[in-house]
Amino acid sequence: MTEPVMTATALARHYEVGGGVFAKAQTLRAVQKVDFNLYPGKTLAVVGESGCGKSTLARMVTMIEEPTSGELMLDGQPVVPARWPDLRTSVQIVFQDPYGSLNPRQRIGTILMEPLVINRPDLSTADREAKARDILRLVGLRPEHFDRYPHMFSGGQRQRIAVARALMLDPKVLVLDEPVSALDVSIQSSILNLLVDLQDRLGLAYMFISHDLSVVRHVADDIIVMYLGRAVETGSKESVFAAPRHPYTKALLSATPRADPGGNKDRIKLTGELPSPMANLPGCPFAPRCWLVQDVCHAQQPPLAGGAHAAACHFPLDSGAQDQT
Numbered sequence: 001m002t003e004p005v006m007t008a009t010a011l012a013r014h015y016e017v018g019g020g021v022f023a024k025a026q027t028l029r030a031v032q033k034v035d036f037n038l039y040p041g042k043t044l045a046v047v048g049e050s051g052c053g054k055s056t057l058a059r060m061v062t063m064i065e066e067p068t069s070g071e072l073m074l075d076g077q078p079v080v081p082a083r084w085p086d087l088r089t090s091v092q093i094v095f096q097d098p099y100g101s102l103n104p105r106q107r108i109g110t111i112l113m114e115p116l117v118i119n120r121p122d123l124s125t126a127d128r129e130a131k132a133r134d135i136l137r138l139v140g141l142r143p144e145h146f147d148r149y150p151h152m153f154s155g156g157q158r159q160r161i162a163v164a165r166a167l168m169l170d171p172k173v174l175v176l177d178e179p180v181s182a183l184d185v186s187i188q189s190s191i192l193n194l195l196v197d198l199q200d201r202l203g204l205a206y207m208f209i210s211h212d213l214s215v216v217r218h219v220a221d222d223i224i225v226m227y228l229g230r231a232v233e234t235g236s237k238e239s240v241f242a243a244p245r246h247p248y249t250k251a252l253l254s255a256t257p258r259a260d261p262g263g264n265k266d267r268i269k270l271t272g273e274l275p276s277p278m279a280n281l282p283g284c285p286f287a288p289r290c291w292l293v294q295d296v297c298h299a300q301q302p303p304l305a306g307g308a309h310a311a312a313c314h315f316p317l318d319s320g321a322q323d324q325t
C-alpha cells in the first residue's frame with residue numbers, strides 16, 4: 001500500500017469571536033478533529049454546505065493558518081510554523097476565481113515565473129522561462145500565450161493558467177478550492193479532465209473542495225462529508241455514492257441533479273435551522289434537521305465510526321434504522 005503524502009490527525013481550528021468590553025468572546029469551532037490521508041495520484045474530495053469548514057481546512061493544509069490542535073504531517077515531517085517556509089512549496093492551491101487570482105498587470109510568463117524567482121534563486125532566467133513554457137504546454141496552452149495578459153483569456157484558460165502557476169514549484173499536493181464553480185458548465189468538464197490528466201502524469205495528491213456532488217462524482221477517490229466543522233461521513237466515492245450512511249449525505253445526494261429519467265423525484269428537503277457554529281450543542285449537530293432524529297441524538301454526540309465507510313450517526317442508514325424517505 002502506498003504511503004500517504006499528507007496525514008491529518010484530529011485537526012481543529014477554533015476562532016474567538018465577538019469579545020469586547022461588555023461581552024465575553026465566544027469560541028467558534030470552524031473545524032473539529034478532522035482526520036484524513038492524502039495519497040499520491042489520488043483525490044480526496046471535501047464536500048459540504050457553505051460554512052461547514054472547507055476553506056478553513058484548506059488554509060491549514062496550505063500553511064496559511066496554524067491548527068488550534070491536532071497534527072498535520074507532510075512526507076513524514078510535522079507541519080509546524082517553524083517548518084512552513086521549507087514545506088510550503090510542496091503544497092499549492094488553486095482558487096475558485098481565476099479572474100481574481102491572477103494579477104491583471106502581469107504577463108502570463110511573469111505570473112508563472114514569479115514562484116521560481118522567490119523560491120528558486122538558483123535557477124537562471126533562461127531556466128525559469130523554459131520551465132514556464134513547459135508547464136504552459138502541459139496545461140494545454142500555447143507558447144505564444146507566454147507574453148499575453150490575463151484579460152486576453154477566457155475563464156477556462158485563466159483557470160489553466162492558475163493551475164500552471166500552482167505546478168511551477170513541482171508540488172506534491174494540490175488543494176483545489178472549488179476549482180470549477182466559477183466556470184461555465186460547458187467548460188467545467190475540460191478543466192476536470194485536465195486535472196485528472198495532470199494527476200495521472202505527475203502523481204499529484206489532490207484535496208478537492210466542492211459543494212457540488214455532481215462535480216465530485218467525476219474526480220474523487222475518497223470523500224469526506226463535512227457538517228458544521230465535523231466530518232460526518234468518510235469513505236470511498238463508490239461506497240458513499242452507492243449507499244450513504246449519514247442522513248445529511250443522503251439529503252445532499254438527493255439534491256444532486258441527475259440525468260436519468262425521473263430525475264430528482266426522491267429529493268429530500270431539509271427543514272429546520274442550521275445551528276450556529278458557536279452553539280456547541282451536546283448532541284448531533286444535524287439533529288435539528290434530521291428526519292430520523294431520536295432523543296439520544298439531542299443528548300449525545302455520535303462519534304465517527306464504521307471503519308472504511310464511517311458515519312457520525314447514532315442510526316446510520318444501513319443499520320436497520322427506519323428510513324422514511
Ligand SMILES: Nc1ncnc2c1ncn2[C@@H]1O[C@H](COP(=O)(O)OP(=O)(O)OP(=O)(O)O)[C@@H](O)[C@H]1O
Pocket residue numbers: 015017028029030048049050051052053054055056057277
Ligand atoms: N477568521 C475567521 N474568524 C472567525 N470565524 C471564521 C473565520 N474564518 C472562518 N470562520 C467561520 O468558520 C466557519 C467555517 O468557515 P469556512 O469558510 O471554513 O467554511 P466553508 O465551508 O469554506 O464555507 P464557504 O464555502 O462559504 O467558504 C464559518 O462559520 C465561518 O464564519
